[in-house]
Amino acid sequence: MPIHLGIVGVGAFAQCFIPLFKAHPRVSRVTLCDLDPEKLAKNAAQWGIDRTCPSLDKLLETDVDAVAIITQHWLHAPQAIQALKARKHVYSAVPTGVSLQEIRDLERTVRETRKVYMIGETSYYYPAPVYCRKRLAAGDFGRIVFGEAEYYHDMDHGLMEVLAWRCKSLGLDPRKQGGDPPMYYPTHSTSMIISVTGAHMTHVSCQGYVDREPDTLYNPDVNIWKNAFSNEAALFRMSDGSSARINEFRRVGHPGTVRMTLFGTSGSFEENTAGPIWVTKKWGEQQRLDDLLSCAGVAAKDVAASGSEGGMEKITSRDGTHMGAAKIHDLARLPREFLGLPNGHNGSHQFLVDDFVRACDERTLPPNHVWNAARYAIPGIVAHDSALQGGKLLDVEDLGAAPRDFAIK
Numbered sequence: 545m546p547i548h549l550g551i552v553g554v555g556a557f558a559q560c561f562i563p564l565f566k567a568h569p570r571v572s573r574v575t576l577c578d579l580d581p582e583k584l585a586k587n588a589a590q591w592g593i594d595r596t597c598p599s600l601d602k603l604l605e606t607d608v609d610a611v612a613i614i615t616q617h618w619l620h621a622p623q624a625i626q627a628l629k630a631r632k633h634v635y636s637a638v639p640t641g642v643s644l645q646e647i648r649d650l651e652r653t654v655r656e657t658r659k660v661y662m663i664g665e666t667s668y669y670y671p672a673p674v675y676c677r678k679r680l681a682a683g684d685f686g687r688i689v690f691g692e693a694e695y696y697h698d699m700d701h702g703l704m705e706v707l708a709w710r711c712k713s714l715g716l717d718p719r720k721q722g723g724d725p726p727m728y729y730p731t732h733s734t735s736m737i738i739s740v741t742g743a744h745m746t747h748v749s750c751q752g753y754v755d756r757e758p759d760t761l762y763n764p765d766v767n768i769w770k771n772a773f774s775n776e777a778a779l780f781r782m783s784d785g786s787s788a789r790i791n792e793f794r795r796v797g798h799p800g801t802v803r804m805t806l807f808g809t810s811g812s813f814e815e816n817t818a819g820p821i822w823v824t825k826k827w828g829e830q831q832r833l834d835d836l837l838s839c840a841g842v843a844a845k846d847v848a849a850s851g852s853e854g855g856m857e858k859i860t861s862r863d864g865t866h867m868g869a870a871k872i873h874d875l876a877r878l879p880r881e882f883l884g885l886p887n888g889h890n891g892s893h894q895f896l897v898d899d900f901v902r903a904c905d906e907r908t909l910p911p912n913h914v915w916n917a918a919r920y921a922i923p924g925i926v927a928h929d930s931a932l933q934g935g936k937l938l939d940v941e942d943l944g945a946a947p948r949d950f951a952i953k
């Protein structure tokens with residue numbers, strides 16, 4: 545049965561998702577929801593959607609089957625819990641939550657309500673982890689020995705503006721709300737290692753860099769997080785006996801990246817600013833992966849082959865191109881309605897929407913269910929704790945894997 549979906553928060557990031565949810569063949573209706581009436585009216589007109597709602601509270605009283613929460617990043621867990629308790633399926637933008645307790649509560653609520661919960665982790669669908677999952681399944685890595693992943697995003701690269709607009713609509717002071725610990729937003733990095741290896745973090749030691757820039761963003765006496773660290777680097781022990789290093793940097797002289805490197809006993813995947821590469825122990829055995837993994841867009845093969853509607857010369861991006869996707873992506877599984885529609889974050893947006901809608905419609909667990917969402921987020925929260933204690937080795941709490949018999953209602 546097609547679902548009626550409510551999109552909560554029609555700010556900047558939602559612009560990428562409204563057209564995709566609206567176009568999905570298994571979504572019968574979309575309702576837009578935001579606290580800001582002007583923004584709501586503008587989006588309703590822009591996207592041709594007649595149903596709107598002034599708040600999450602009100603939306604949960606309606607007949608929507610599911611909600612996509614694309615609100616400010618510190619609000620997600622309580623809002624997801626509220627929606628699950630109202631018996632709605634939940635898609636949540638990252639991060640999962642910003643405290644251990646709210647993530648524990650979220651996991652318990654999913655177990656109790658048996659609704660779909662999916663974390664909208666873009667990195668999961670990036671070409672590098674997609675590629676590495678395939679090579680691990682083929683046995684090409686051997687045993688995993690070490691992983692690295694990092695999210696470098698300097699505050700000068702638009703993040704000050706992002707902070708300002710996220711605070712504005714809630715009437716908050718950016719100087720107080722900003723400066724959150726970088727490890728409270730670790731999921732882009734952690735998910736890359738965890739989703740490939742299937743292992744989870746068991747212990748962590750983390751170091752923090754005390755910020756020295758002239759603004760007061762990371763002044764622990766100013767921000768509500770009491771946080772001084774603008775960069776955090778953590779070394780984790782993994783459940784498969786390997787280790788992993790995760791960096792979350794917000795003050796760094798770098799163009800910015802979300803990337804991973806993974807070493808096995810037989811082969812390794814390396815990614816740096818110059819691009820991705822596969823290497824083995826044999827000298828000279830290297831495979832450059834730029835063509836396979838670059839998100840340059842891919843022509844739809846079946847459209848080209850069928851010669852429908854007058855053949856190749858008539859194919860436009862609207863009907864013949866998987867926008868922003870890489871050759872490694874499994875594009876055949878996406879709805880044809882997505883052809884020519886915007887995509888983003890390395891081809892991930894269309895897969896995110898499709899995985900969530902399918903899970904709701906088919907009553908199945910999506911790949912990034914709450915147990916994975918917890919495993920992506922909790923290690924960062926504990927890592928920050930370790931940094932506050934000078935790098936003390938701490939146990940990482942694990943809420944476990946998805947129960948085998950978990951049935952969605």
Ligand SMILES: NC(=O)c1ccc[n+]([C@@H]2O[C@H](COP(=O)([O-])OP(=O)(O)OC[C@H]3O[C@@H](n4cnc5c(N)ncnc54)[C@H](O)[C@@H]3O)[C@@H](O)[C@H]2O)c1
Nearest residue numbers: 553555556557578579599600614615616617637638710713
């Ligand atoms: N790669 C990624 O995964 C990625 C990239 C960008 C943003 N994000 C995430 O997307 C989220 C949104 O970011 P943004 O820049 O679009 O923020 P934004 O401030 O532009 O939009 C958030 C909107 O949510 C609305 N909102 C908050 N509480 C509400 C409530 N109770 N009811 C109705 N509306 C409510 C606000 O009014 C605001 O318009 C963030 O959590 C961010 O972490 C993820």
